[in-house]
Amino acid sequence: MSTAPDTEAGSVSGTGTASGPEGGVEGQQKLPLLALLALATAVFVTSLTETLPAGLLPAISNDLHVSESATGQTVTVYAIGTALTAIPLTAATAGWRRKRLLLTAMGGFALANTVTAVSSHYGLTMAARFVAGVAAGLAWALLAGYARRMAPGHLQGRAIAIAMAGIPLALSLGVPAGTFLGKVTDWRVAFLAMTALTVVLLLWIVAAVPDYPGQERGEQPKMLHALRVPGVTPVLFVTLVFVLAHTILYAYIASFLDDLGMSDNTDLVLLVFGATSLASIWIVGAQIHHRLRVLTVTSTLLVAVAAALLAVLADHTALVYLAAVLWGLGWGGVPTLLQTAAGDAGGDHADAAQAMLVTLWNVAMAAGGIIGGILLDLIGSDSFPWTVLLLLLPVLAVVLSARSHGFPAGRSAV
Structure with missing residues (x-):
């Protein structure tokens, strides 16, 4: 899930602004909102596309004549497609022009969602979902870096925050809306609506998003070299464990609330989470240029406090909603923080660092679904917040220890 602060030839000057005549931001002092909103839509x-099946599992499983647990693997295979292909495809397409690559990735989503909508065979549906995951690997290894290249140095964090606003919008509004559409019409209509939105987005990208060159052959990303760069490994570790902790709870939040007797409140809890996530993105976008470390520590603590409330005081409905507020405030800005940290730490190997971040993000999502399911069957949903707390302890320790590289006390735009 993420992207790279591009270091391709001719793209970044020493002051952090893109140079050259091709869509550069040299001398630009404001954000190109129309182009950034196109990235947010992407x-x-x-x-x-990744999470939509979760709200439509019964209908999809009935049509495909498989169990709901088998249908649930449509989410897992998406994450696997991204995890397996993000690094090799990022390396293979490093020389492509950025706009061409973005259009290719979004075209992949249009194709995959269309096939998913019309398929009556489980195998074909799983293949389409895998293709969607591959397209996501391309997109996530591109989008944040694309946003950075559009902005002057002092606004790069804000540009990434605008682009990443699509995540909480999808989780808090898109999934409930898609579920509702699937229920009042047919689940296939929800996926066809995704195709229609993607076609509109393709035209939007052609019209409004600037183009940038890819990397020269000698400058293309070397994945293993990035691991030797100080700060990259701590950021990747935090990404893996933080996303794992979040996913274990988020993927099974409906089961957790159902066990609390709050099954009718699931949509509202998710709406609260999504709204506060948007607020978090705004705060992070405004402050990340100088406070990346403080914001990362604060985000970790907020999610930990939310998990503690759910672990100890979840029998109080008001405190569950308070936990959703804190969870959203803590989590909403995390994609922006980690992508920015990876890009800053990676330096000349930023693309490689971002590709590995994408891979580990999706590994964590797939693992979170599997581990959460095991915990649910063996212990019960009340184990989720305790597991989140346990996982966040090493996250906090690594962030605090990576003071010189990874999550430095002082930050300037790359």
């Missing part, structure tokens, strides 16, 4: 499409 993020929305990728996030919603």
Whole structure:
């Protein structure tokens, strides 16, 4: 799930602004909102495509004549497609022009969602979902870096925050809306609506998003070299464990609330989470240029406090909603923080660092679904918040220890 602060030839000057005549931001002092909103819509499409089946499992399983647990693997195979292909495809397409690559990735979503909508065979549906995951690997290894290249140095964090706003919108509004559409019409209509949105987005990208060159052959990303760069490994570790902790709870939040007797409140709890996630993105976008470390520590603590409330005081409905507020405030800005940290730490190997971040993000999502299911069967849903707390302890320790590289006390735009 993420992207790279591009370091391709001719793209970044020493002051952090793009140089050259091709869509550069040299001398530009404001954000190109129309182009950034197109990227936010691309993020929305990728996030919603991944999670949409979760709200439509009974209908999909009935049509495909498989169990709901088998249908649930349509989410897992998406994450696997991204995890397996993000690094090799990022390396293979490093020389492509950025706009061509973005259009290719979004075209992949249009194709995959269309096939998913018309398929009556489980195998074909799973293949389409895998293709969607591959397209996500391309997109996530591109989008944040694309946003950075559009902005002057002092606004790069804000540009990434705008682009990443598509994530909480997809989770808090897109999934409930898609579920509602699937229920009042047919689940296939929800996927066809995703195709229609993607076609509109393709035209939007052609019209409004600037183009940038890819990397020269000698400058293309070397994945293993990035691991030797100080700060990259701590950021990747935090990504893996933080996303794992979040996914274990989020993927089974409906089961958790159902066990609390709050099954009728699931949509509202998710709406509260999504709204506060948007607020978090705004705060992070405004402050990330100088406070990346403080914001990362604060985000970790907020999610930990939310998990503690759910672990100890979940029998109080008001405190569950308070936990959703804190969870959203803590989590909403995390994609922006981690992508920015990976890009800053990676330096000349930023693309490689971002590709590995994408891979580990999706590994964590797939693992979170599997581990959460095991915990649910063996212990019960009340184990989720305790597991989140346990996982966040090493996250906090690594963020605090990576003071010189990874999550530095002082930050300037790359």
